[in-house]
Amino acid sequence: MSNVVVLDNGGGLIKAGHGGDRDPEVTIPNCLYRPLSSKKFLYPSPSNSEDLTSAALRRPIDRGYLINTDLQRDIWAHLFSSLLHVAPSSSSLLLTEPLFTLPSIQRATDELVFEDFNFNSLFVADSPSLVHLYEASRRPDGLVSKAQCSLVVDCGFSFTHAAPVFQNFTVNYAVKRIDLGGKALTNYLKELVSYRAINVMDETFIIDDVKEKLCFVSLDVSRDLQIARKRGKDNQLRCTYVLPDGVTYTKGFVKDPDAAQRYLTLDDGSLSQPSETEKDMVQIDDAEERKDRKRIDLTKNEFDLTNERFLVPEMIFQPADLGMNEAGLAECIVRAVNSCHPYLHSVLYESIILTGGSTLFPRFSERLQMELRPLVPDDYQVKITTQEDPILGVWRGGSLLASKNFEGMCRERPELGATPIVPKPLVASRK
Amino acid sequence: MEEERRMSTRTRKVAPKMAAALASTDNRTQAALARLEALENDNAGIEHVEIHEDDDDASLDDVYIQKKQLKGTKRKTRQAKALEDARKAPRTFLELLHEASLESLPPHVPSYLRAAVRPPSSTSRRHFCTVCGFTGGYMCVKCGMRFCSIRCQHIHDDTRCMKFVA
Numbered sequence: 001m002s003n004v005v006v007l008d009n010g011g012g013l014i015k016a017g018h019g020g021d022r023d024p025e026v027t028i029p030n031c032l033y034r035p036l037s038s039k040k041f042l043y044p045s046p047s048n049s050e051d052l053t054s055a056a057l058r059r060p061i062d063r064g065y066l067i068n069t070d071l072q073r074d075i076w077a078h079l080f081s082s083l084l085h086v087a088p089s090s091s092s093l094l095l096t097e098p099l100f101t102l103p104s105i106q107r108a109t110d111e112l113v114f115e116d117f118n119f120n121s122l123f124v125a126d127s128p129s130l131v132h133l134y135e136a137s138r139r140p141d142g143l144v145s146k147a148q149c150s151l152v153v154d155c156g157f158s159f160t161h162a163a164p165v166f167q168n169f170t171v172n173y174a175v176k177r178i179d180l181g182g183k184a185l186t187n188y189l190k191e192l193v194s195y196r197a198i199n200v201m202d203e204t205f206i207i208d209d210v211k212e213k214l215c216f217v218s219l220d221v222s223r224d225l226q227i228a229r230k231r232g233k234d235n236q237l238r239c240t241y242v243l244p245d246g247v248t249y250t251k252g253f254v255k256d257p258d259a260a261q262r263y264l265t266l267d268d269g270s271l272s273q274p275s276e277t278e279k280d281m282v283q284i285d286d287a288e289e290r291k292d293r294k295r296i297d298l299t300k301n302e303f304d305l306t307n308e309r310f311l312v313p314e315m316i317f318q319p320a321d322l323g324m325n326e327a328g329l330a331e332c333i334v335r336a337v338n339s340c341h342p343y344l345h346s347v348l349y350e351s352i353i354l355t356g357g358s359t360l361f362p363r364f365s366e367r368l369q370m371e372l373r374p375l376v377p378d379d380y381q382v383k384i385t386t387q388e389d390p391i392l393g394v395w396r397g398g399s400l401l402a403s404k405n406f407e408g409m410c411r412e413r414p415e416l417g418a419t420p421i422v423p424k425p426l427v428a429s430r431k
Numbered sequence: 432m433e434e435e436r437r438m439s440t441r442t443r444k445v446a447p448k449m450a451a452a453l454a455s456t457d458n459r460t461q462a463a464l465a466r467l468e469a470l471e472n473d474n475a476g477i478e479h480v481e482i483h484e485d486d487d488d489a490s491l492d493d494v495y496i497q498k499k500q501l502k503g504t505k506r507k508t509r510q511a512k513a514l515e516d517a518r519k520a521p522r523t524f525l526e527l528l529h530e531a532s533l534e535s536l537p538p539h540v541p542s543y544l545r546a547a548v549r550p551p552s553s554t555s556r557r558h559f560c561t562v563c564g565f566t567g568g569y570m571c572v573k574c575g576m577r578f579c580s581i582r583c584q585h586i587h588d589d590t591r592c593m594k595f596v597a
Binding site (some may be wrong): 021031056057059060062063065067068069070071099100102103104106161162172173175176177178179183184188190191192195196201202204221222225228229237275306307308311318319320322323324325326327328331332335 | 463466467469470472473474475476521522523524525527528530531533539541542543545546547548549550551552556557558559562563564565568590592
């Protein structure tokens, strides 16, 4: 059996590796970037040692779909030859493709795989079914694998899908999509910070980092807004992020990591103190470094975040706040379930799986549970599981699929001079 | 006091899309749509940067073209070249979507368009101040953006109202 390359070609990150492995060998951003110091666009690399300040970006994927095959070819060529070290002509490819890919894009992708890279065979998978497969195999006694049915909520870089999966097939007529993902959230945060503090419109990588480190999902928006309004020490939500200066720090960082975690204690009313010993340990470890970091104050390269921290992820739950005429995530899930057969409803609500990078915001699943419960009939249970690694979940499913009986499912490379690749039907699942 | 207030002398860049939105009939919705559109941009401000920085390739191309000319092929006119470039240039997803004409599919066929989650069931919407982010109770009469206090209104008037800073 030939080598199988599993490639989860996301809009934000490419996850690539060999079928059968547990984790992908390479995870790189799916873009070319040009830092200020360079004249050429550079290939992404797994080690993030470069100075990414004000880097210009070129992404092959727009709104989740592959539109620039030339750019994707460049990135893949770099990936296969220098990072993965595989020879495409002697391997098969398992590629993820977003749901409802347009026929013209499917054709362009096939051309890219077979004509430019000359892969032996190709299998196109959609991410919800891979996530389902992985979760089912992890808990053979769980509901997901017994009922062969789950509701995969994939909140990724470009958009958010709520997709019911039944017997390893995505029920495509019931899938619902919100056009909001991590990219829009980062851009929104960029806009807010640029308007209120420092112009960071060019700093995609830095603001990505800010979003990952400081944003969280609020469980009570009006109360958190009240807190965010307070001054001084009462404001447990205020947090400072220090931008890189290119000399001492090439990476931005949160000024006071303890302060960033304080919102977690807000719920109990009483501030639960971390145990003293633990606190001491931490202090001894990096007290020096901390002092050093707190000192650079007068330079103007830092900004405070207060209500932005929870108002940005809030958009996934209430896109209407942004002026978008779309329902929020909870309603999206309800609509997806309601489009399925009534027999499936109770099972689907009980096996909601969260995946995708944007579900990594702290308290995402609690908030979803809170919003979903009132919308779901009383006699159904709502159970939400988060994948242990939401970014790699899809890839792991693909790796699992590639490790068993893979050859039979693939489409072979068409012979030279054969009839052009037939456009695949849009309706049926392409398995 | 009011007329003495100093205005910023900073020049403001207006994004091309915003300029277009301003020219259209329904300014507010157009501007709101353009703002949403901007959330999907890769790079702020400058869009569609087409830089051919590969000098080696370019010189090779030149040689190739010269060889071709020697064989007597017609030299490309500038217009033809521009047309070809436009044909080769990657098109945005929305253009491709428009070309696919998914509207013509029968209603039972699932497609990109039908997968979109519809508008929310409740029409009530929270409003946040566009200046500071807190609950914004007031609306600007000129542009329709929200603010929460006189202070924020002044900031809004000075920096944002009908200006759409790029």
